[in-house]
Amino acid sequence: MATLIDGKTQARELRDAVAGEVQRLTHTQDVVPGLAVILVGEDPASQVYVRRKGQHAREVGMRSVEHTLSASTPQRELLALIAELNADPGVHGILVQLPLPTHIDPEAVIHAIDPAKDVDGFHPLNVGSLAAGGKGLAPCTPLGCVRLLASHLGELAGRHAVILGRSRIVGRPLASLLLREDCTVTVAHSRTVNLAKVCRQADILVAAVGQPGLVQGDWVKAGATVIDVGITRLGDGEERRLVGDVDAASVSRVAGALTPVPGGVGPMTIACLLHNTLIAACRQHGLPEPSAASPADTSQPLVHPHA
Numbered sequence: 001m002a003t004l005i006d007g008k009t010q011a012r013e014l015r016d017a018v019a020g021e022v023q024r025l026t027h028t029q030d031v032v033p034g035l036a037v038i039l040v041g042e043d044p045a046s047q048v049y050v051r052r053k054g055q056h057a058r059e060v061g062m063r064s065v066e067h068t069l070s071a072s073t074p075q076r077e078l079l080a081l082i083a084e085l086n087a088d089p090g091v092h093g094i095l096v097q098l099p100l101p102t103h104i105d106p107e108a109v110i111h112a113i114d115p116a117k118d119v120d121g122f123h124p125l126n127v128g129s130l131a132a133g134g135k136g137l138a139p140c141t142p143l144g145c146v147r148l149l150a151s152h153l154g155e156l157a158g159r160h161a162v163i164l165g166r167s168r169i170v171g172r173p174l175a176s177l178l179l180r181e182d183c184t185v186t187v188a189h190s191r192t193v194n195l196a197k198v199c200r201q202a203d204i205l206v207a208a209v210g211q212p213g214l215v216q217g218d219w220v221k222a223g224a225t226v227i228d229v230g231i232t233r234l235g236d237g238e239e240r241r242l243v244g245d246v247d248a249a250s251v252s253r254v255a256g257a258l259t260p261v262p263g264g265v266g267p268m269t270i271a272c273l274l275h276n277t278l279i280a281a282c283r284q285h286g287l288p289e290p291s292a293a294s295p296a297d298t299s300q301p302l303v304h305p306h307a
């Protein structure tokens with residue numbers, strides 16, 4: 001049976017490491033990293049995530065401000081709030097929860113965020129930097145995937161990674177991150193021909209499509225490491241549950257390791273958001289940068305000891 005890769009525990013460890021650095025920054029530099037999270041509308045699932053982000057930020061000693069705007073908020077009001085947060089020296093990270101109501105253009109919102117405070121890594125400057133192999137802020141979910149992979153596999157160089165999905169939030173930035181780790185990367189999507197065959201070539205298989213149970217055991221090479229990013233809510237009331245893109249029953253008989261849903265990539269996403277906020281705060285104050293520019297670099301401390 002496949003080893004389960006425990007994202008919940010690893011996320012806690014990363015938050016603890018971030019908390020230590022936050023404490024050090026607070027006491028030696030008088031800098032308290034600040035995170036602002038904006039939610040537009042009343043989607044219950046988004047409310048849960050936004051609350052959790054705020055809670056975890058406070059738990060690691062950061063300042064956290066949550067702005068909840070009504071679903072009918074005009075775009076210019078949201079842009080005005082972002083401008084205010086861009087100018088606020090106590091705010092180092094800004095996250096606007098997606099999706100947004102349809103009358104708001106997500107592109108305009110993402111462009112409005114100061115790239116230095118863009119802890120989601122969605123601003124074109126950060127997207128370009130990552131694509132070019134540079135050091136801009138990278139999106140949190142793919143960062144979480146790479147951390148989980150590195151914790152289980154160690155060195156990632158030379159491994160063939162197949163990524164299912166090419167979204168801006170997960171698939172595309174993950175391809176850039178894994179290239180940076182010297183993987184051989186294949187990105188598959190809804191137009192890929194013979195998906196099962198492509199998947200069977202993977203040493204590392206990442207499913208980020210939003211199709212419950214799409215990946216079956218016979219799509220997986222024996223011993224492969226499988227990361228399940230998908231989160232779909234099924235059922236109501238007592239029957240409510242979260243399911244991933246991987247059919248865990250059949251895949252766990254073939255794979256070497258598998259991330260669970262829940263308890264895999266999800267918790268790592270929030271921990272990486274806090275880590276990005278720490279990095280952003282260091283950079284904005286001209287302080288030495290966290291050394292773990294590469295999330296796969298588990299040999300390095302989180303921040304240079306001589307920082």
Ligand SMILES: NC(=O)C1=CN([C@@H]2O[C@H](COP(=O)(O)OP(=O)(O)OC[C@H]3O[C@@H](n4cnc5c(N)ncnc54)[C@H](OP(=O)(O)O)[C@@H]3O)[C@@H](O)[C@H]2O)C=CC1
Binds near residue numbers: 214269
């Ligand atoms: N754990 C976490 O922190 C996060 C989890 N998620 C979850 O990850 C999943 C994906 O999210 P996201 O990337 O935003 O989704 P999108 O809907 O933006 O993208 C889905 C991608 O999957 C591809 N795809 C869809 N169906 C198939 C199929 N049958 N075969 C092959 N490829 C397919 C699409 O192809 P095409 O481009 O051709 O349309 C597209 O590239 C969702 O379940 C989401 O809830 C997302 C973000 C964070």
Ligand SMILES: Nc1nc(=O)c2c([nH]1)NC[C@@H]1CN(c3ccc(C(=O)N[C@@H](CCC(=O)O)C(=O)O)cc3)C=[N+]21
Binds near residue numbers: 096262265267
């Ligand atoms: N600007 C923006 N940035 C995001 O990073 C972003 C976003 N918008 N919109 C929505 C997606 C989704 N996302 C998740 C975060 C945590 C869990 C998570 O913690 N999941 C837990 C369970 C959660 C539960 O129980 O509901 C787990 O998988 O164990 C899941 C999904 C971030 N996203």
